[in-house]
Amino acid sequence: MRHSVIRFRASDEERNNLQARANARGLSLSELVRRSGLGVRMPTVRFDQRQALLLTKLIGQLAHVGSNLNQIARAANARRLTGHSDELSALLAELDVLRTQVRGLIT
Numbered sequence: 001m002r003h004s005v006i007r008f009r010a011s012d013e014e015r016n017n018l019q020a021r022a023n024a025r026g027l028s029l030s031e032l033v034r035r036s037g038l039g040v041r042m043p044t045v046r047f048d049q050r051q052a053l054l055l056t057k058l059i060g061q062l063a064h065v066g067s068n069l070n071q072i073a074r075a076a077n078a079r080r081l082t083g084h085s086d087e088l089s090a091l092l093a094e095l096d097v098l099r100t101q102v103r104g105l106i107t
Helices: 012-024 029-038 049-079 086-106
Strands: none
Touching: 012 029, 049 086
């Protein structure tokens, strides 16, 4: 039986982040902190319907990015493309956005 109370301070942002992580794993905030502190394995993240839809869209976007990268690679090999073209810069920016979205889902 648990009867000891351990208190610690956190900013609102930290508390919200911890609560979101607990919710994503179907745990209470206390259970998340307890498991983290004791090194107990965490359950896998559960995706709600909105997140599943976002992941599905993201997979499609990644396929488009892969196709675009392939086209750029072909152009570079055929014409010895040098420097950063506008197309390459736009593609790299798109890739950064996708990477940020994926990180947001898996943390």
